[in-house]
Amino acid sequence: MELQHLVVKIPVAGALAIDPAKVVDVMHQWVAGQTVPGVLLIDVAELLHVPKGPGVVAVGHEADYSLDHTGGLWGVQYRRKTQLPGTNGARIAEALKSAAQTARRIQEAFPALKLSNTTFELIINDRGIAPNTPETYAAALPEIEAGLRAALGHGDFKFTRHDTERRQRFGVTVQSSRAFDLAALAAG
Amino acid sequence: MKASHAIWKERFKAKLPEPLGSEVDQFETEIDLRKQGKIDEKVFAETRLRRGAYGQRYDNGHRYDGTQSRTLPFADKPTKGPGTMWDAPGMLRIKIPFGGLNPAQLEVMAELAEEYSDGIAHVTTRQDFQLHFIHIENGPSLMRRLAAVGITTREACGNAVRNVTACPYSGVCGDEAFDVTPYSHVLAWFLMGHPDTMEFGRKLKPAFSGCAQHACGLTQMHDIGYTAVVREVDGKLQRGFKIVVGGGLGPVPRQARLLTEFAPVEEMLPLTQAVCRVFGKHGEKANRNAARIKFLVDKWGIEKFRTEVFAVRKELREDPRWLDMLKDVEKSVEGPLHPPGQLPAVNGNEKLREWIKSNVRDQRQDGYVTCAVTLPLGDITADQLRSLADIVAKYTRGTIRTTVEQNFLIRWVSKSDVAALYGDLAAVDLGQSGGSSIVDVTACPGTDTCKLGISSSRGLGGELRNRLLAKSAQLDEAVKGLHIKVSGCFNSCGVHHVADLGFYGVSRTVNGYKVPHFQLVVGGQWENNAGSYGLPIIAIPSKRAPDAVDRITEYFVKNRQGDEKFFAFVKRVGKGPIRELLEPLNQNFPTHDADPGFYSDWGDPRQYSIGDIGIGECAGEVVSRYQFELVASERLVFEAGLHLDRGATQQAGETAYAAFLQAARALIQIQYDDIGSAPDEIVSEFKERFFDTKMFFDPFVGPKFANYFFAAHAARGETFTPDTAHHRIAEAQLFIEAVHNCYNKLRSTPAPAATK
Ligand code: HEM
Numbered sequence: 001m002e003l004q005h006l007v008v009k010i011p012v013a014g015a016l017a018i019d020p021a022k023v024v025d026v027m028h029q030w031v032a033g034q035t036v037p038g039v040l041l042i043d044v045a046e047l048l049h050v051p052k053g054p055g056v057v058a059v060g061h062e063a064d065y066s067l068d069h070t071g072g073l074w075g076v077q078y079r080r081k082t083q084l085p086g087t088n089g090a091r092i093a094e095a096l097k098s099a100a101q102t103a104r105r106i107q108e109a110f111p112a113l114k115l116s117n118t119t120f121e122l123i124i125n126d127r128g129i130a131p132n133t134p135e136t137y138a139a140a141l142p143e144i145e146a147g148l149r150a151a152l153g154h155g156d157f158k159f160t161r162h163d164t165e166r167r168q169r170f171g172v173t174v175q176s177s178r179a180f181d182l183a184a185l186a187a188g
Numbered sequence: 189m190k191a192s193h194a195i196w197k198e199r200f201k202a203k204l205p206e207p208l209g210s211e212v213d214q215f216e217t218e219i220d221l222r223k224q225g226k227i228d229e230k231v232f233a234e235t236r237l238r239r240g241a242y243g244q245r246y247d248n249g250h251r252y253d254g255t256q257s258r259t260l261p262f263a264d265k266p267t268k269g270p271g272t273m274w275d276a277p278g279m280l281r282i283k284i285p286f287g288g289l290n291p292a293q294l295e296v297m298a299e300l301a302e303e304y305s306d307g308i309a310h311v312t313t314r315q316d317f318q319l320h321f322i323h324i325e326n327g328p329s330l331m332r333r334l335a336a337v338g339i340t341t342r343e344a345c346g347n348a349v350r351n352v353t354a355c356p357y358s359g360v361c362g363d364e365a366f367d368v369t370p371y372s373h374v375l376a377w378f379l380m381g382h383p384d385t386m387e388f389g390r391k392l393k394p395a396f397s398g399c400a401q402h403a404c405g406l407t408q409m410h411d412i413g414y415t416a417v418v419r420e421v422d423g424k425l426q427r428g429f430k431i432v433v434g435g436g437l438g439p440v441p442r443q444a445r446l447l448t449e450f451a452p453v454e455e456m457l458p459l460t461q462a463v464c465r466v467f468g469k470h471g472e473k474a475n476r477n478a479a480r481i482k483f484l485v486d487k488w489g490i491e492k493f494r495t496e497v498f499a500v501r502k503e504l505r506e507d508p509r510w511l512d513m514l515k516d517v518e519k520s521v522e523g524p525l526h527p528p529g530q531l532p533a534v535n536g537n538e539k540l541r542e543w544i545k546s547n548v549r550d551q552r553q554d555g556y557v558t559c560a561v562t563l564p565l566g567d568i569t570a571d572q573l574r575s576l577a578d579i580v581a582k583y584t585r586g587t588i589r590t591t592v593e594q595n596f597l598i599r600w601v602s603k604s605d606v607a608a609l610y611g612d613l614a615a616v617d618l619g620q621s622g623g624s625s626i627v628d629v630t631a632c633p634g635t636d637t638c639k640l641g642i643s644s645s646r647g648l649g650g651e652l653r654n655r656l657l658a659k660s661a662q663l664d665e666a667v668k669g670l671h672i673k674v675s676g677c678f679n680s681c682g683v684h685h686v687a688d689l690g691f692y693g694v695s696r697t698v699n700g701y702k703v704p705h706f707q708l709v710v711g712g713q714w715e716n717n718a719g720s721y722g723l724p725i726i727a728i729p730s731k732r733a734p735d736a737v738d739r740i741t742e743y744f745v746k747n748r749q750g751d752e753k754f755f756a757f758v759k760r761v762g763k764g765p766i767r768e769l770l771e772p773l774n775q776n777f778p779t780h781d782a783d784p785g786f787y788s789d790w791g792d793p794r795q796y797s798i799g800d801i802g803i804g805e806c807a808g809e810v811v812s813r814y815q816f817e818l819v820a821s822e823r824l825v826f827e828a829g830l831h832l833d834r835g836a837t838q839q840a841g842e843t844a845y846a847a848f849l850q851a852a853r854a855l856i857q858i859q860y861d862d863i864g865s866a867p868d869e870i871v872s873e874f875k876e877r878f879f880d881t882k883m884f885f886d887p888f889v890g891p892k893f894a895n896y897f898f899a900a901h902a903a904r905g906e907t908f909t910p911d912t913a914h915h916r917i918a919e920a921q922l923f924i925e926a927v928h929n930c931y932n933k934l935r936s937t938p939a940p941a942a943t944k
Pocket residue numbers: 242243279281312313314315316317318350351393409410436437438439632633637638639640679680681682683804805806807
């Protein structure tokens with residue numbers, strides 16, 4: 001199966017130590033400077049009035065970047081919107097790298113933002129290609145494993161289905177037994 | 189376009205309810221045609237608007253970044269409309285007649301918000317849903333998934349009949365004459381795509397109310413409003429509607445005027461059709477600022493308008509649907525899932541007590557209540573929508589409604605379920621109290637996403653909500669009952685005219701900088717079906733608008749007499765003292781250096797500018813019914829070609845024949861509104877009007893193209909070979925060209941009588 005429209009969310013470690021409303025300013029600077037290479041940033045959506053919602057989103061044509069609060073879990077999120085050519089491995093690598101770069105960009109402005117270095121969520125944001133079923137899990141897992149092994153250089157992961165409820169999107173929570181280095185991931 | 193596009197197309201192939209399914213196919217074809225430059229951008233803009241696909245801020249490819257306006261480098265592709273970039277995200281408005289939804293529909297809304305939008309579904313001030321940041325090419329997938337649960341986006345925008353709204357308490361309210369729900373449903377589907385609604389110069393918004401005195405239906409502010417009335421004729425009770433026309437907000441608000449005190453329900457559809465025809469024929473087309481039906485009523489006076497409508501009504505060709513569609517209306521009533529009960533003892537549960545007080549209301553039916561689900565600025569997340577679907581399925585027979593206050597209303601809740609229902613809602617952060625109160629601020633999209641936004645209505649709305657919630661325990665009861673409504677500009681999509689405290693965005697220059705402001709509007713009335721409109725009294729800097737609310741509400745509490753309502757209070761004290769009270773807010777402005785925040789808007793750190801205001805699409809493009817019908821014929825020829833390409837020869841030939849009929853019909857309807865769709869009728873009308881008169885003759889080849897049509901008709905039912913199908917397609921294309929030419933000729937000769 002083709003893993004398109006990947007979402008990677010790197011959760012905050014502990015409680016959120018920054019004011020999410022301030023991230024709005026920073027994201028506006030991204031749009032002004034078009035600072036994400038290869039991506040057209042369009043606007044910033046501030047959705048903090050909605051509890052456990054999408055938080056603050058830098059909306060782009062190819063992808064969105066956000067400080068997300070879905071499920072009550074704060075985290076830095078990358079969400080691919082347009083399709084990516086190439087292999088599943090390349091798509092996974094791209095999603096991880098973009099999420100890490102987003103995290104680094106926010107941390108540059110807010111060093112207090114601490115993120116997990118052992119876990120992240122990987123979701124396929126498309127129920128057409130990836131309904132949330134055991135079959136999808138069986139088909140996608142080897143692809144995800146291989147992709148992560150290539151991107152992170154090891155295979156010491158534990159996977160759990162992000163949410164088994166049929167109406168949710170398909171995804172996995174990845175628990176790595178070795179800490180990953182955001183800066184290195186961001187550098188690719 | 190998302191990777192699953194083809195998957196959804198295949199999955200729902202031939203499975204969607206008609207006409208929803210074929211409409212999506214048509215839209216997809218139109219997208220293809222536009223990509224190939226085969227449809228004019230204006231026509232494409234109007235067809236897309238009619239399918240609910242609106243433009244969004246910055247879609248002209250420019251955005252002010254706080255210091256300068258920059259180009260957003262969208263890829264070079266055909267436009268979606270004049271000055272509208274193809275790849276720029278847009279808004280999709282999803283029509284929800286009378287606001288009625290079921291759990292499956294809520295779940296699909298959640299999926300779409302997650303997969304195609306920013307994760308939020310937004311409830312509008314006309315009971316619709318909106319999704320923002322949608323790519324046009326994902327439109328067909330969204331529409332297919334919606335159609336699969338019986339929802340359409342058709343005519344949610346553009347110069348069309350917009351969503352038919354209705355009081356969300358219909359069927360359970362103690363004051364109503366009868367339940368207007370099924371009638372609003374019937375009207376919505378009757379008018380959708382109706383030929384008499386194709387020629388509008390502007391939108392037409394219908395609304396239903398069960399009674400005259402309460403606000404819920406807001407019929408007085410609609411283009412056409414229906415209030416339920418029961419009268420006695422020969423000892424028998426008869427249902428009907430008081431119908432009003434020509435109301436509307438917008439920059440020039442009008443109270444609707446009386447078309448008829450009583451139209452029996454059987455007359456609802458034909459009379460409305462007549463109103464549409466009169467509006468389509470005589471409404472303004474060139475000047476979109478004077479094109480709503482209210483201007484026609486102004487120009488003619490209501491008497492002339494009424495006379496014309498009833499005259500046209502008499503001439504209408506009989507339509508069996510007028511009565512057929514009403515057959516089951518009295519049978520379709522909602523009922524409860526659980527037996528009636530008693531309200532719980534709240535025993536120290538302060539939050540539950542508060543919530544019951546503000547959000548729960550007795551139904552007419554003993555033992556049942558309605559429960560309002562208050563949404564912040566009309567926004568709800570995908571997870572919340574799924575939980576709401578579960579809650580609705582658990583406590584009701586699977587129905588819920590959106591409201592014009594941008595909330596949900598759950599009906600038919602047994603009183604004994606109230607505590608449990610509240611618990612379930614609160615568990616997913618949907619248990620906010622204060623529904624319909626001052627904290628429940630209404631706001632249009634404003635500068636967040638609207639191309640016309642001047643100030644940040646959602647920013648101000650959110651700020652007011654936060655501040656008022658923080659002190660809601662201390663608020664005086666009289667203040668709690670006020671309504672605040674905010675629009676980002678004078679167009680009034682946030683319905684600020686009918687609030688106690690209305691705001692609309694304007695800009696002013698202070699110390700050489702543009703500063704976002706809000707005009708404060710008072711004197712409006714939500715009650716009595718939006719019984720009166722307020723007037724602006726003073727413009728206040730955006731960042732000081734919350735202070736204005738504080739000042740006015742304090743003044744009101746201090747000076748009101750007895751249990752005087754705010755509306756009466758404003759009338760008594762006059763607007764002068766209120767203005768005086770607020771004037772200090774327009775003094776002592778900080779310098780830019782001292783407080784740059786004063787020079788930006790709520791929730792937006794950029795230095796304020798009005799440079800992002802674009803050309804709105806509220807009006808749509810004025811495209812005649814002829815153009816629509818002709819585009820439909822072009823689409824058919826195109827589809828015929830596709831069928832041929834994939835070897836479906838028979839279907840290809842038949843579709844080409846359908847294209848002939850469609851094109852001929854486009855021409856005939858210019859002279860004859862009531863042209864039906866039977867092939868024989870089309871051919872004979874065409875022959876009489878355009879062939880026998882030689883109007884259709886080509887200067888070089890004479891009757892040739894018309895003869896293609898007659899030959900195709902004579903051969904109908906034939907079996908096609910790839911060759912003959914190919915010929916039919918080519919001939920149909922030539923016939924369409926000839927229709928174009930004939931149309932141009934017609935336009936340069938005086939028009940014959942408009943009806944038969
Ligand atoms: C000149 C242009 C426009 C005018 C005069 C106008 C006017 C109005 C009015 C008077 C209402 C609400 C009250 C009612 O009739 O029930 C309304 C509804 C609304 N308008 Fe506009 N509008 C315009 C353009 C826009 C644009 C560009 C947007 C942003 C995309 C927008 C968004 C909305 C929304 C969200 C609603 C409630 C939605 C619904 O119909 O479901 N409007 N508009």
